[in-house]
Amino acid sequence: MFTVRTKSVLEETRLPLRVWVYAIWKAASSKKGISALQLSREMETTHKSALFILRRLRHGLMEENPPKLTGTVEADEVYIGGRPRYVSRSNMGTYADYKTPVVGIVQRGGDVRFRVMPRITAETLGQFVTENADHSCRLITDDLKAYKTVGLTFEGGHKYTRHSHRQYVKPGTDIHSNTIEGVFSLLQRAVMGTFHNVSRKHLPNYLNEFQFRWNTRKLNDDERVTRVVKSLVGKRLEYRESVERPPYE
Incomplete structure (x- = not known):
């Protein structure tokens, strides 16, 4: 059955769509990011669910074959x-x-x-x-x-x-x-003040987030959220993939 989640990082998730929408808005509108613990408190979900969401959002923000820089x-x-x-x-x-x-x-x-x-x-x-x-x-x-x-x-x-x-x-x-x-x-202040600890294994995904945030700095929050949603299409991350839990995030 085809739904709005099909062929995206939201596919096969059991979390309500409203939870994903709220997480996308918070991740896109927070200048220095949002931690999984903070997101879990605001959404009233478990820390594991918040990590699950943010992991897939950061994966979806990865640019594939971006154009070369000039000037x-x-x-x-x-x-x-x-x-x-x-x-x-x-x-x-x-x-x-x-x-x-x-x-x-x-x-x-x-x-x-x-x-x-x-x-x-x-x-x-x-x-x-x-x-x-x-x-x-x-x-x-x-x-x-x-x-x-x-x-x-x-x-x-x-x-x-x-x-x-x-x-x-x-x-x-x-x-x-x-x-x-x-x-x-901006990256170092986020690691120090928001996430507190980022493992070497998952650092590339955090870099996806901050690369996206810098590249869309001239957009307002609504435009940035729209860009996030479009970037999630066609990308999958299997649920069974092991997720390393940062000790303080």
């Missing part, structure tokens, strides 16, 4: 996560031991792209940048050496600021990476 693009990397508890400073290790590397690239006045990386290297950065930005772009980064090789392939050139020397904007120019750092700021 001036900024690229940077960030590490998501916190320090391990009860570990001495001498045994703390590197960021890669307890944080998840995320690379982002944003078009000024346009869209953003995220990706979780196993490691930050010249090869992984180069592959990500070339897959998401047109070669006619002007690339702007910080002075990380890993960007130098890929910067040579852009017709618009590669400019950078010396963050290692506390230079964040080149005087008298528009050379800076403040746009992508602003995007990362």
